[in-house]
Amino acid sequence: MKRFLLVLAVGALLAPAALAKGPSEATVTGPGLKQPLSVGGTEGSGPLGDLTQYSGFFPAAFGQSPNPMLPRKPKVRLGPRYTIRYVVPAGDGVSFRVTQYVFPYARRGAVTNMPRGQRIFDSRTKGGWYRGGAALKQVLVEAGLPRRAPKSNGGFGTRLGIGAPGAVLLAGSALLVARRRKNA
Numbered sequence: 001m002k003r004f005l006l007v008l009a010v011g012a013l014l015a016p017a018a019l020a021k022g023p024s025e026a027t028v029t030g031p032g033l034k035q036p037l038s039v040g041g042t043e044g045s046g047p048l049g050d051l052t053q054y055s056g057f058f059p060a061a062f063g064q065s066p067n068p069m070l071p072r073k074p075k076v077r078l079g080p081r082y083t084i085r086y087v088v089p090a091g092d093g094v095s096f097r098v099t100q101y102v103f104p105y106a107r108r109g110a111v112t113n114m115p116r117g118q119r120i121f122d123s124r125t126k127g128g129w130y131r132g133g134a135a136l137k138q139v140l141v142e143a144g145l146p147r148r149a150p151k152s153n154g155g156f157g158t159r160l161g162i163g164a165p166g167a168v169l170l171a172g173s174a175l176l177v178a179r180r181r182k183n184a
Contacts, residue, residue, distance in 0.1 A: 023048065023057065024048075024087055024095075025039070025040065025048070026048055026052075026084055027084070028082055028102070028143065028144075028145070029083050029085075030080060030082030030083060031080045032145075032149075033144070037143050039051050039143050047139060050135075051143070054132040054133075054136035055102060056068065056112055056130025056131075056132060057086065057114075059126070059128075060100065060128055061125045062120075073113070073129055074106065074131070076108055078103040078105075078106045079105035079106055081102070081103055082101070082103070082104060084099070084112075085099055086098045086099075096118075096121070098125060099114070099115065099118065100112050101114075104137045105137070105148070109131055109133035109134055109137070110134070110140070111131050112132055112136070113127075113129050114128065
């Protein structure tokens with residue numbers, strides 16, 4: 001019985017160090033944000049804990065069985081893409097930077113994608129797509145993301161600074177030039 005209690009006590013002391021493989025901070029950037037959002041908390045609790053849980057950080061970074069990752073990119077409209085940059089401390093002043101993309105306004109619920117092959121500890125991220133759903137979107141909204149997707153930058157004409165009438169005029173002119181060349 002004493003040996004069991006000793007093993008239990010040593011396990012309780014070492015467990016936090018063994019579990020401390022997650023991010024210590026996260027920053028979200030993307031459309032409609034005037035400045036990056038900082039998601040705080042501690043690993044496993046608070047907004048940062050919720051973000052790592054609902055974004056699929058751990059299965060995307062380390063793998064998990066059963067595997068909750070999606071088999072492929074969802075075939076639904078994803079909406080604007082945001083970037084989450086995690087800082088994962090490794091001890092002795094060393095930290096890993098891991099990037100994950102999030103689509104909070106995707107049809108049928110928020111999804112994330114972590115590129116595979118990013119360095120983390122002594123391995124590389126597994127990567128992949130993960131469905132975080134409404135819970136992930138709610139965590140991001142509470143962190144400061146707008147409840148609805150920001151208006152897009154517009155179409156081709158808006159990006160050129162000529163507006164919709166200018167884009168129509170430009171397209172019409174191009175069509176006219178193309179017809180004249182064909183008939184010449």
